[in-house]
Amino acid sequence: MTGAQLTLLWQKPPRGLPLALARVERHISSREQFEALLAEPGPIPARPSFPPAIPAVTVAAATAAGQSPAPQPHGTGAAAMRPGRRTNPCAGALATAQLVQAAPAIEIASEDTTALATLAHPLIAGALSVLAFTRADLGSPRFTRDLDITGDVSTIKLHGVGHRSCPLYAVPAWARLLLAGARAHHRLTGRPGDSVFAPVLVAEARHLRAHAGRLPRLDLTRPAGMLVP
Template identity: 70%
Template sequence: MAYGDVTLVVDERDDLVYTRAALQAHRPEEGRVTVQPTPASGSPAALAHDMLYTLGKRLAPGPNSPDVQLDSVDEAWLAAAAWAVATGVRHVVVPRAHLLTVQRVDQLLAWRELTGVQLTLLWQKAPRGMPSALARVERRISGREPFEALLAEPGPLPVRPSFPPGGTTDTEPAAVSVVPRPSSNVQPRGAHTASMMPGRRAQPCAGAMSTAQLIQAAPATEVASVDAAALAVLAHPLIAGALSVLAFTQASLGSLRFIRDLDITGDVSVIKLHGVGHRRCPLYAVPVWARPLLAGARAHHRLVSHLPTDSVFAPVVFAEARHLRAHVGLLPRLNLPPSAHTFACEL
């Protein structure tokens, strides 16, 4: 099998010029990142962690870390894929690829297939002993000028995860005009979206896009920039997205169970929350700082082929939500409601 959009740069003499060019090519704002593999790390998920670090994410330290689920190879690479998709990464450059094990090369190639990014690997020794997966790569270059020309290319358009056939139009990207209401304590008009008369079954609740065309979104609660920055570096997309929702809506932790993909507008500017039986389903404007975090959560949800009607945050809410609650404990200044104890009772 030949890998499309994978380029192998052979630098037999290990010329410093190549490494310097690769490091200078790191420009996340242009969709191009350079990932430096951690040398001699025995962790199976080490390269995925390096990718997360490059994308600006930090794993919580310690033996009882709330990020322990990202020690799993599959979970770590899925998180890295979600952040790459959400942030529009188009080109990934990996220097010193000759030091990677066969398993990590395979992981990296599988991740590239999932995200659709352009991948450039610097093989900085003689090509003898190259893993078979890389030996099948069709595009190889050598020489400083071709390498610099490659780094100047814009890269392919980012791959956006799609839904299986039959997805609803509420998932399509669209701009939403958000008109803040005078007070965050005012319930948005039309929030009662389902009839709950005795003996009558509630109808499925409409998604955020449809509802936003009828009613106004409530303004988000203000979050200090230092707290928003603390949320922005969380490594797990679902946890970062979930805690950002709690921060700017001040909703209960239990409300996360009901948020579906179609409850987030295509441009991630509005989110819809739900109460039990859909008696109260308010819309909230999503602040600018939280949009990349919700985009990461939605990308994570879509990359594993969930339906638009499935709960986005179910994986971190159920099973006692121990990882989510652990992160809440590490961010006490955010004053996330309610307490971890109350959350345990809600579940």
């Protein structure tokens, strides 16, 4: 579902496995069986499908819900951050795309896109691909929700602190499979309101930084303004 070519789960006694994993057939193999399996020609790597998007927030629905699909007048964002004022949730990518044009993606060399595609963790591969084609800093995907990725994974919306800057980007073809995998991984958690990339942006995002450091040509280690606590 996520496009990962291999996931090895070393499991101790089951402790509340997600339903999607609990239904998966599991096998216990000896070392000999495992090595024999690795020696066999592998199948074509699975690729993530594009699951139906969460119902898009239309402009009318967003307005009725108290959201802000249209760009707010200058100063509105600052006012929303004042004590006693509650910030309205930002509209998703599809609603925003109806009002503004997405910024084009930055071109990436084919060898670099291949390196990103070989990362086994869907969230790390997805997050680093976003940083690669947007040239945003390491903390930029921290507020990205499911509805910030369009159903066809052609557009993604990032969010700044206080939603003062929430740019919309076109997703290049090579990155769509990776973002579809990240979204599928996120949906397995059963927490649709959470940030898609939150699990790899905790603390100092050490795993994400480590993988970014292994791709020096892409320069993905720019400082993060704020990471998810």
